[in-house]
Amino acid sequence: xxxxxxxxxxxxxxxxxxxxxxxxxxxxxxxxxxxxxxxxxxxxxxxxxxxxxxxxxxxxxxxxxxxxxxxxxxxxxxxxxxxxxxxxxxxxxxxxxxxxxxxxxxxxxxxxxxxxxxxxxxxxxxxxxxxxxxxxxxxxxxxxxxxxxxxxxxxxxxxxxxxxxxxxxxxxxxxxxxxxxxxxxxxxxxxxxxxxxxxxxxxxxxxxxxxxxxxxxxxxxxxxxxxxxxxxxxxxxxxxxxxxxxxxxxxxxxxxxxxxxxxxxxxxxxxxxxxxxxxxxxxxxxxxxxxxxxxxxxxxxxxxxxxxxxxxxxxxxxxxxxxxxxxxxxxxxxxxxxxxxxxxxxxxxxxxxxxxxxxxxxxxxxxxxxxxxxxxxxxxxxxxxxxxxxxxxxxxxxxxxxxxxxxxxxxxxxxxxxxxxxxxxxxxxxxxxxxxxxxxxxxxxxxxxxxx
Numbered sequence: 001x002x003x004x005x006x007x008x009x010x011x012x013x014x015x016x017x018x019x020x021x022x023x024x025x026x027x028x029x030x031x032x033x034x035x036x037x038x039x040x041x042x043x044x045x046x047x048x049x050x051x052x053x054x055x056x057x058x059x060x061x062x063x064x065x066x067x068x069x070x071x072x073x074x075x076x077x078x079x080x081x082x083x084x085x086x087x088x089x090x091x092x093x094x095x096x097x098x099x100x101x102x103x104x105x106x107x108x109x110x111x112x113x114x115x116x117x118x119x120x121x122x123x124x125x126x127x128x129x130x131x132x133x134x135x136x137x138x139x140x141x142x143x144x145x146x147x148x149x150x151x152x153x154x155x156x157x158x159x160x161x162x163x164x165x166x167x168x169x170x171x172x173x174x175x176x177x178x179x180x181x182x183x184x185x186x187x188x189x190x191x192x193x194x195x196x197x198x199x200x201x202x203x204x205x206x207x208x209x210x211x212x213x214x215x216x217x218x219x220x221x222x223x224x225x226x227x228x229x230x231x232x233x234x235x236x237x238x239x240x241x242x243x244x245x246x247x248x249x250x251x252x253x254x255x256x257x258x259x260x261x262x263x264x265x266x267x268x269x270x271x272x273x274x275x276x277x278x279x280x281x282x283x284x285x286x287x288x289x290x291x292x293x294x295x296x297x298x299x300x301x302x303x304x305x306x307x308x309x310x311x312x313x314x315x316x317x318x319x320x321x322x323x324x325x326x327x328x329x330x331x332x333x334x335x336x337x338x339x340x341x342x343x344x345x346x347x348x349x350x351x352x353x354x355x356x357x358x359x360x361x362x363x364x365x366x367x368x369x370x371x372x373x374x375x376x377x378x379x380x381x382x383x384x385x386x387x388x389x390x391x392x393x394x395x396x397x398x399x400x401x402x403x404x405x406x407x408x409x410x411x412x413x414x415x416x417x418x419x420x421x422x423x424x425x426x427x428x429x430x431x432x433x434x435x436x437x438x439x440x441x442x443x444x445x446x447x448x449x450x451x452x
Contacts, residue, residue: 005251005252006252006253006426007249007250007252007253007424007426008426008427008436009444011444012436012439012440012444015080015084015439015443016427016432016435016436016439018077018079018080019073019074019077019080019435019439020432020435044082045082045085048082048085048086048089049075049085051089052071052074052075052085052088052089052092053072053075055089055092055093056068056071056072056075056092059092059098062097062098062099063098064272064275066434066438067276067438070434070435070438070442071088071442074088074442074443084443087442087443087444088442088443091441091442095301096301096302096303097275097301217239217240217243217252217253217254217255218254218255218428219236219239219254219255219257220254220255220256220257220425220428220429220430220433221256221257232257232260232283232418232420233283233284233285233291233293233418233419233420234255234281234283234420234422235336237333237336237337238283238291238318238336238337238339239255240337241336241337241338241339242281242295242316242339242341245295245314245316245341245343246295246424247279247297247312250279250424250426252426253424253425253426254424254425254426254427254428254433255281255422255423255424256422256423256424256425256430256433257420257421257422258273258274258277258280258421258422258423259273259274259419259420259421260418260419260420260421261389261418261419265388265389265390266387266388266389267354267357267358267359267360267361267385267387267388267389268357268358270361270389270419270421271300271302271354271357273421274299274300274421274423275299275300276299276437276438276441277299277300277421277423277437278297278298278299278423278440278441278445279295279296279297279312279423279424280295280296280299280300280421280422280423281293281294281295281421281422281423281424282294282295282296282363282383282419282420282421283419283420283421283422284383284385284392284414284416284418284419285322285416285417285418285419286406286408286409286414286415286416286417287414287415287416287417288321288323288406288408288409288414289321289322289323289324289408290317290318290321290322290405290406290407290408290414291317291318291321291322292315292316292317292318292383292394292405292406293315293316293317293383294313294314294315294316294352294363294382294383295312295313295314295315295316296309296310296312296313296351296352296363297309297310297312297313298310298313298351298352299441300352300354300361301354302354302355302356302357303353303354303355304355304356306350306353307349307350307351307352307353307362307365307366308351308352308353309349309351309352310351311344311346311351312344313344313351313352313363313400314341314342314343314344314400315341315342315363315364315382315383315397315400315402315405316339316340316341316342317339317340317405317406318335318336318338318339318340319338319339319340320335320338321408322335322336342382342397342400342401342402343400344399344400345398345399345400345401347368347398347399347401348366348367348368348398348399350364350365350366350399351363351364351399352364353365356387358387359387360384360385360386360387361384361385362381362383362384362385363381363382363383363384364381364382364383364397364398364399364400364402365379365380365381365382365384365397365399366379366398366399367379367398368398378396379395379396379397379398380393380395380396380397380412381393381394381395381397382394382395382397382399382400382402382405383405385416385419389416389419390415390416391413391414391415391416392413392414392416393411393412393413393414394406394412394414395412423437425437
């Protein structure tokens with residue numbers, strides 16, 4: 001059997017299994033009844049757990065409900081090592097995300113229900129995207145669906161031959177009683193989907209199993225209704241085209257929708273939704289049918305001092321507007337598979353910046369790094385978004401050697417019709433994706449908060 005590539009490491013897989021398999025409530029009760037005469041190692045474990053429990057209480061205003069639930073699970077899972085708990089403690093004390101005293105708590109960030117402009121924007125998307133409804137509906141019917149009613153899949157390590165398999169779980173994991181959501185997704189294979197649409201596979205040879213598995217990726221979201229009512233900016237053809245340019249570690253991972261206008265049009269809400277995501281794809285559609293965005297490998301954080309980020313970043317755009325007339329869905333798929341990507345130019349390190357929850361978000365900018373006092377006025381940011389996510393602008397950018405990503409409006413200014421932010425995950429269920437993302441954030445990738 002072919003080996004499916006994945007960014008899930010052995011250690012991460014072990015922690016996920018540990019968090020999912022243990023009854024934390026029974027461990028919690030057993031600790032209370034344990035004899036106080038414990039070994040030194042056991043005492044240390046109890047001390048670091050008690051210290052983390054206090055830190056959770058101290059940072060309760062900055063933590064979301066999902067984060068709090070996850071951290072208590074870490075405390076009450078016996079096989080989590082003290083060193084890993086200490087890593088969590090360090091994140092809580094060092095990550096700027098948990099030092100924002102006075103900022104609104106996550107649950108207090110709500111969308112403006114009286115914002116008629118946002119309602120009109122979503123309505124416009126629905127009216128002009130019948131082909132995307134057809135595409136998503138078709139792919140949902142022909143692809144392997146992942147839902148609460150069917151078996152979910154997770155990538156696990158086969159220790160016998162050191163090969164990875166897609167193994168169905170025995171039953172969908174139970175959701176936390178406080179958080180009930182309808183999770184949805186499907187496994188999508190670009191070549192197979194094209195064959196199903198126009199029968200291109202009639203004279204083609206059988207695809208190698210390993211190639212077929214690595215051509216398959218999942219699309220995860222909390223509800224399919226949003227895709228069918230207001231079809232998204234990213235479609236599977238664009239996703240498949242972007243995968244070529246993603247870092248090797250994640251190019252075979254699944255796409256997970258973290259933010260859309262349905263969550264509320266504000267920078268504060270966007271940052272809240274993607275707060276634990278390291279790698280993110282921003283996708284924008286303008287009122288002129290232009291589609292473009294960015295990929296960044298560092299988590300988005302409020303950083304008043306300026307730019308930061310990883311050299312893996314790039315900006316991208318569709319070569320043609322979605323307003324281009326297409327005679328068939330096949331032509332539309334070809335249009336949406338044709339993207340242009342601009343990678344880091346090495347001419348400066350101004351990758352990404354966000355100076356406040358009510359401020360602009362910027363990708364790329366500035367002049368030559370070796371002459372900071374004399375910035376080249378011919379260059380600007382590749383992408384800048386307003387705090388209410390209603391508009392933005394794109395200029396010729398030195399960071400990526402990119403032209404303005406939008407060309408239909410003068411001065412590179414554009415009106416945002418729709419915006420999404422996606423992340424990548426190697427697992428195939430929303431609950432597993434949430435646990436892995438939090439595990440990486442708090443336990444494994446805790447160096448990510450060092451943005452300076």
